[in-house]
Amino acid sequence: MDEIKPPQRVASLASQLVDSLRSLIESGEWPVGTRIPPEQVLVEQLGVGRSTLREALGALSHLGLLEARVGDGTYVRASSELQSVMVRRASASRRDEVLELRAVLEQYASGIAALRRSEDDVRQLRELSDFMAKVSTPEDMAALAGADGTFHRTVVQASRNSLLIEVYDYLGTALASALGGLPWSDTAAAEHAELHGRLVDAIEARDEDGARRVAATIVGLTRNHAVEPGHDAEHEHGVEPEHGAEHASRKTKGQ
Amino acid sequence: MDEIKPPQRVASLASQLVDSLRSLIESGEWPVGTRIPPEQVLVEQLGVGRSTLREALGALSHLGLLEARVGDGTYVRASSELQSVMVRRASASRRDEVLELRAVLEQYASGIAALRRSEDDVRQLRELSDFMAKVSTPEDMAALAGADGTFHRTVVQASRNSLLIEVYDYLGTALASALGGLPWSDTAAAEHAELHGRLVDAIEARDEDGARRVAATIVGLTRNHAVEPGHDAEHEHGVEPEHGAEHASRKTKGQ
């Protein structure tokens, strides 16, 4: 009995590989945008056959964590597997369902945020709110939409619940590809800005119920904008995060 | 120019396979528990190499839709890819975060349910509520826990938002494997039952705000039970749904 191997053949090699690679990605060792070593290198580093490795890489690709390009290499595309799945699921849902779920999360997160917010949160929200109140020219509408998105994400983040934050973000991603920038009338924009100010007030005052109520009002207003009929049915569900951006130099082999 | 193939080599064969197989599963053509045809058969049916097919099968396995067993076959394990990913993500989160998110969904679903509930919903809820009010002997605690779970799922389902329902269910699945059956004191059980009755009342009366508030109270009560310190950190994240159950007879080849 020199060597007794049998003990651990619990999980398939490919499964173990998937877990290993996934933890490499989720831990940030392979940041998004990284070009991972070519299959040949990984095969000899990990000591597995190419088929096995490819099965693992394929799984991660279909999970949305990796993206392989023929003739180029394989890149890290996202750090969370929940994202791609959630986006795909949300894209397959009726838009009002997605909006409703997101609204639910946002309202409640606003309430919690009022309880857990830091001084820093309040400062950021106040800045964004003030900014949105100032802009009114049509050409700033794009900036306003961006600020609005940041505002709501900041509110949700102040809830300090990472799982809630993540789900909220993914729903937002799924929606963004669907509705994009909507036009705002002047009166609506003014009301919108005023409500945001009140939301910040409530959060600053640690008024859970008030924050939730204001958030509900904002959500209702937003929904009225979004339900405008038109491009209802499908939209490409690829979302396509940044990827043309930071590609590690191709010839960087050793690291 | 006899044959022009180039037109669609847009996506890799394996990717197309994943989509095909996934739709077979999600459409219900291959119900959960089905033993899918062996690789060899699929290879010749689909006209692809075994490596390619295996890459697709591996991806679906790691997505949690399939489960392969050496020497036996490959079985459909779940019909939604969101489930496994969500369960895994939730299991990696702090329990209080999961509870909180689930509580959020439940509270708002209760409010929405009050608006959208059918007569049938009310009837079912009333039955469950009455049942829970009756049982008090310790040996019925298991049945009570089951009825409680069914009650809450029914409430959420009355919201008629499939995405919300799905996410709620998965969070519940993730939690169930973690906390299992908790003991209830008599007074707590009585309060619990009384609250459920009031929730049904509010839903029947289409009282959105009241339903949400009662649900919030129930959630708070439940949370007090769940936050008892102890087994906090990790718990196996496998969840393991039914699988020993309905296996199609092995020799059933044609269908």
Next chain:
DNA sequence: GATAGCCGAATGTCAGACATTTGGAGGCTG
């Protein structure tokens, strides 16, 4: 009739080969 052993079948893994695509290096031309 019960049990132990055999055998076929199915998945798991590896190796090799070729196809296809890409990006860049190098040479050619103006």
Next chain:
DNA sequence: CAGCCTCCAAATGTCTGACATTCGGCTATC
């Protein structure tokens, strides 16, 4: 010298064949 073109190495995509491992059922034996 600048710009374009060609060619090539590299990387992923696919297929085939082989062997290992494990499981379920069948059969033969006691």
